[in-house]
Amino acid sequence: MAAPTSDRVAGVARALKLLEIITLGPADGMNLTELSKKIEISKSSTLALLRTMTDAGFVRIKEPGPRYLPGMTLLRLGDLSRTTQPIDEIAQTYIPALAQEIGMTIRVALNEGGRPVFISRADAPGSVRFHTMLGAKEFPSVSSAGKAILANLSDEEIAAVIDETGLPTRTKHSHGSLSSLMRDINQVRARGYAIDDEEDVEGIFCIGAAFFDHAGRCGGAISATGIKTAARQKRTAFFGAQVVKCADAITKELHGRRAR
Amino acid sequence: MAAPTSDRVAGVARALKLLEIITLGPADGMNLTELSKKIEISKSSTLALLRTMTDAGFVRIKEPGPRYLPGMTLLRLGDLSRTTQPIDEIAQTYIPALAQEIGMTIRVALNEGGRPVFISRADAPGSVRFHTMLGAKEFPSVSSAGKAILANLSDEEIAAVIDETGLPTRTKHSHGSLSSLMRDINQVRARGYAIDDEEDVEGIFCIGAAFFDHAGRCGGAISATGIKTAARQKRTAFFGAQVVKCADAITKELHGRRAR
DNA sequence: AACCGTGTTCGGCAACGCCGAGCATCGCGA
DNA sequence: TCGCGATGCTCGGCGTTGCCGAACACGGTT
Numbered sequence: 001m002a003a004p005t006s007d008r009v010a011g012v013a014r015a016l017k018l019l020e021i022i023t024l025g026p027a028d029g030m031n032l033t034e035l036s037k038k039i040e041i042s043k044s045s046t047l048a049l050l051r052t053m054t055d056a057g058f059v060r061i062k063e064p065g066p067r068y069l070p071g072m073t074l075l076r077l078g079d080l081s082r083t084t085q086p087i088d089e090i091a092q093t094y095i096p097a098l099a100q101e102i103g104m105t106i107r108v109a110l111n112e113g114g115r116p117v118f119i120s121r122a123d124a125p126g127s128v129r130f131h132t133m134l135g136a137k138e139f140p141s142v143s144s145a146g147k148a149i150l151a152n153l154s155d156e157e158i159a160a161v162i163d164e165t166g167l168p169t170r171t172k173h174s175h176g177s178l179s180s181l182m183r184d185i186n187q188v189r190a191r192g193y194a195i196d197d198e199e200d201v202e203g204i205f206c207i208g209a210a211f212f213d214h215a216g217r218c219g220g221a222i223s224a225t226g227i228k229t230a231a232r233q234k235r236t237a238f239f240g241a242q243v244v245k246c247a248d249a250i251t252k253e254l255h256g257r258r259a260r
Numbered sequence: 261m262a263a264p265t266s267d268r269v270a271g272v273a274r275a276l277k278l279l280e281i282i283t284l285g286p287a288d289g290m291n292l293t294e295l296s297k298k299i300e301i302s303k304s305s306t307l308a309l310l311r312t313m314t315d316a317g318f319v320r321i322k323e324p325g326p327r328y329l330p331g332m333t334l335l336r337l338g339d340l341s342r343t344t345q346p347i348d349e350i351a352q353t354y355i356p357a358l359a360q361e362i363g364m365t366i367r368v369a370l371n372e373g374g375r376p377v378f379i380s381r382a383d384a385p386g387s388v389r390f391h392t393m394l395g396a397k398e399f400p401s402v403s404s405a406g407k408a409i410l411a412n413l414s415d416e417e418i419a420a421v422i423d424e425t426g427l428p429t430r431t432k433h434s435h436g437s438l439s440s441l442m443r444d445i446n447q448v449r450a451r452g453y454a455i456d457d458e459e460d461v462e463g464i465f466c467i468g469a470a471f472f473d474h475a476g477r478c479g480g481a482i483s484a485t486g487i488k489t490a491a492r493q494k495r496t497a498f499f500g501a502q503v504v505k506c507a508d509a510i511t512k513e514l515h516g517r518r519a520r
Numbered sequence: 521a522a523c524c525g526t527g528t529t530c531g532g533c534a535a536c537g538c539c540g541a542g543c544a545t546c547g548c549g550a
Numbered sequence: 551t552c553g554c555g556a557t558g559c560t561c562g563g564c565g566t567t568g569c570c571g572a573a574c575a576c577g578g579t580t
Contacts, residue, residue, distance in 0.1 A: 007560085008312045009537065011568070012275040016316040023337045027344045032527065042570050047528075052268045056276040065577095066527070070341030072377050076395025077283045078338015081330035084287045089389075096385060117332050125356065129349075135336025267529085269568065271537075292558060302539050307559070325546085326558075 014041060015049045019058060022068050029067030078135070082119055085110075087219065090253045095122040095222070098246045102239050104207075104226035105130050106246075109145040111210075111220045112137060114153055114161035116146045130204075130225055141167050141175050144208030145223040147194035151185050152210055152218035158185065173198045193240040194221075203228050207240050209247035214255050222247050274301060275309045279318060282328050289327030338395070342379055345370075347479065350513045355382040355482070358506045362499050364467075364486035365390050366506075369405040371470075371480045372397060374413055374421035376406045390464075390485055401427050401435050404468030405483040407454035411445050412470055412478035418445065433458045453500040456483075463488050467500050469507035474515050482507050 018039055022030065030038070036046040050068055053059040057073035082088050091108045099106045099122040106124075109116035115137045123129055140146030140161060150158050159178065167175055175181040188194045196206035208223035224243050226232060232239070278299055282290065290298070296306040310328055313319040317333035342348050351368045359366045359382040366384075369376035375397045383389055400406030400421060410418050422438055435441040448454045456466035468483035484503050486492060492499070 007308050007537090008315065009271050009275065009308050011269050011271045011537085012309060012312045013316060015269065015272040015275070016313065016318060020316075020333075020337065023340050023344075027346065033525080043527080044529085044571080045569055048267050048269050048568075049272060052272045053276065055268065056273060056280075058276060070337065070344075072372070072379075072395045072397070073280075074334075074341050074395070075338045075379060076393065077280065077330065078335045078341070079394035080283050081334050081338070083391075084283075084330075086287065092383070092389065096383070100385070112332070119335060123352075123356070125360070129352065131343075133336065134339035135332045135334070137332070267568095271568085293556085303557090304540080304559080304561095305538055308537075 011049075014039065014045075015053060018046070018049055019053060019070070019074070022059060023070045023074070029062050029069040031065060031067050035068065082134075085119065087250070087254070088120060090250055091120050091222070092122075094246055094249055094253075095120065098122075098222075098224070098242065099124040102224060102242050104224040104239070107132060107145065107223050107225065109138070109143075109149070109220050109223070111149045111218050114150060114157060115140050115165065116143060116149055116221060118145070124226075128227065139165055139168050141165070141181055142170050142196070142200040143223065144194040144196035144206035145221040146208075147185060147188055147196065148208035148210040148221040148223070149218055151188040151194065152212075155182070158182070170200050171198055171202050175199065191240070193244050194223075195236070195240075196223075198228060205232060207236070207243050209240075209244045211247045211250040211254065219254065222250070271309075274299065275313060278306070278309055279313060279330070279334070282319060283330045283334070289322050289329040291325060291327050295328060342394075345379065347510070347514070348380060350510055351380050351482070352382075354506050354509055354513075355380065358382075358482075358484070358502065359384040362484060362502050364484040364499070367392060367405065367483050367485065369398070369403075369409070369480050369483070371409045371478050374410060374417060375400050375425065376403060376409055376481060378405070384486075388487065399425055399428050401425070401441055402430050402456070402460040403483065404454040404456035404466035405481040406468075407445060407448055407456065408468035408470040408481040408483070409478055411448040411454065412472075415442070418442070430460050431458055431462050435459065451500070453504050454481075454483075455496070455500075458488060465492060467496070467503050469500075469504045471507045471510040471514065479514065482510070 018035065021035065021038055032043055032047060036043045039046065050059055054061060054071070057071045060069045060071040062069055087108065087110065095106045095108060103124045106122045107118050108120040109118045117137050118132055118134055121132050121134070138146055140150050150161070153161070162178055162181065167181065169176060175184065192209065194208040196208070198204060204225060205228035206223050206225045208221050210218050210221040213219035222243065224239060278295065281295065281298055292303055292307060296303045299306065310319055314321060317331045320329045320331040322329050347368065347370065355366045355368060363384045366382045367378050368380040369378045377397050378392055378394055381392050381394070398406055400410050410421065413421070419438065422441065427435055427441065429436060435444065452469065454468040456468070458464060464485060465488035466483050466485045468481050470478050470481040473479035482503065484499060
C-alpha cells in the first residue's frame with residue numbers, strides 16, 4: 001500500500017486485493033463493473049484477473065449476468081491451513097466438551113505478536129450463536145483471550161502492543177487508558193484467568209485462560225463467551241477454574257509433541 | 261495449464277499455485293529453494309511472489325531460516341466464504357443436534373455440478389474424528405452424500421458426471437461399473453436416502469440425504485458417518501429416517517429465504 | 521426503436537517483472 | 551578456528567507481459 005512496490009509483484013497484489021473484496025462483498029456476489037470500480041482498475045484488467053482466479057478455483061462465477069463469488073479452493077486452503085496447525089486437533093478434542101459442560105461458546109485464539117487470532121470455535125448446545133471472525137486479528141484489550149495473552153508478556157511488551165493497536169472503546173466498560181488496562185492485567189496474573197465484563201459487547205461476559213507451547217511461551221488462549229446473567233456471575237470462580245483446567249490440558253498436550 | 265494463457269495473468273496463476281503448494285506442504289513450512297524447485301520458477305521470482313503474498317497476509321514467515329507457511333488471511337477469507345453461504349448458518353443449527361442424537365459425524369456438502377463439495381462438519385461427542393477435506397470435490401460414487409445428490413439427476417446427467425470423474429475403486433465394495441452404480445442409485449430413489457457401505461473406506465458406514473433450494477433443485481446433501489458395527493447396522497432404517505428428517509428441515513429453511 | 525449499461529474482444533505501447541549472476545550470511549564439519 | 555557449502559537476498563538489463571482505452575456485441579428498459 002504505502003510501502004515501495006519494489007521487488008513485489010503488483011499484479012499479484014491486485015489479485016489478492018480483489019479476492020478480499022469479493023469475499024468481503026455481498027453474499028450474492030458482485031459484477032465486473034462494480035468490482036473494477038471498487039478496486040480502481042480498468043474493466044479489461046479486472047476481467048483478466050478474475051478469469052485467472054476462476055481457473056484456479058479461487059473465484060466462482062454465478063450466472064446469470066456473471067457475478068463473482070469466493071470459490072471453493074479458498075475454503076479448502078483456509079480449512080487446510082487451520083487443520084495443519086498442531087493446536088487445532090488438540091483443541092477439537094477438548095473444546096466441545098468444555099462448551100457442553102459450562103454451557104458457553106468456547107473459542108481458541110493463537111498468540112500473534114501479543115494479539116489474539118481466533119482459529120476455532122465450539123458452540124454450546126442451545127446457546128446463542130456468536131458470530132466470530134476466524135483468522136482476524138482482534139484487539140487484545142477488549143477480549144478475555146487477548147488479556148489472557150497479554151498477561152504473559154512483560155509490562156514493556158504490553159505497552160508496545162497497545163501502542164500499536166490503540167485502545168478501542170467498544171462499550172462504556174472498555175479500558176480507556178493503559179493504566180486501567182494494567183490494573184486489570186495484574187488481576188489476571190494473580191487470578192490465573194482473564195475476565196471480559198461487557199468490555200467488547202454490551203451484555204456479553206467472557207472468561208479467558210492462556211496455554212503454552214513446548215518452549216514455555218504463551219501460544220494462545222481459550223475463552224468462554226456467554227450472555228451476562230446473575231446466575232452466571234455467581235459461578236464465575238467455578239467457570240474460571242474449568243476454563244483454566246482446559247487450557248492446562250491443552251498445554252500438556254502441546255508439550256507432548258515436538259514442533260515437527 | 262493446458263489452456264491457452266491468453267487474457268490470463270500468468271503471474272497471478274503462479275502465485276496461486278505457490279499458495280496451494282505452501283498450504284499442501286509440510287506443517288512446518290518450506291524454505292525458498294524447496295519452493296522454487298517445486299514450482300519450477302527462479303528463486304528471485306519466487307521470492308518476489310512470496311513477499312507480495314506475505315504483505316497481504318496470505319503467507320506467514322516462520323523464523324529462523326525463513327520458512328513459509330499459510331497465513332491467517334487465508335483462514336479468514338476461507339471461513340468468511342463459508343459463513344456467507346446461506347446454507348451454513350442453517351446447517352450449524354441443525355447439524356450438531358443430529359450428530360448428538362444418532363452419535364455419528366455429520367457433514368454438509370453442496371452440489372457442484374453433480375459432485376459433492378463438503379463445506380461443514382459436526383462431530384458426535386466421543387466419536388472417532390474423521391478427517392474431512394473441506395472445500396474439496398469428492399467423487400460422487402464413493403460417498404453417501406454424493407450418491408444422494410446423483411439420485412436427483414437424470415440418468416443421462418449421471419452418466420455424464422461419471423464419465424468425467426470415473427469410478428475410483430477405493431475398496432472392494434466400491435462400484436466398478438456404471439450399471440452397478442445405477443442399481444444402487446435406483447434404490448436410493450426408492451428409499452429416500454443413500455447408503456455407503458464401506459465403499460469409500462473399509463469399515464466405515466455412511467447414510468446421506470439430499471436437500472433442495474428454493475427453486476426445487478438439489479442444493480446438496482448431508483451425510484452421517486460412523487464405524488460399521490452390528491448394532492448400527494440393525495438401526496439403519498431409523499438413522500436413515502433421522503437424516504432425511506434433518507435434510508427436510510434444511511430444505512424448509514432454505515425455502516423460507518430468498519437468494520439475496 | 522433507440523438507448524443505456526453490461527460483458528467481452530483486440531491491438532499497441534511501455535512498464536513490469538522475470539531471470540541469472542554475484543554478494544552476504546549462516547551453519548556445519550574438520 | 552577456519553573454510554566450505556548451501557541458503558537467502560540484491561541488482562540491473564533484456565524481453566515479454568499484462569495493462570489500458572476504444573470499439574464491439576448483447577439485453578433489458580423506457
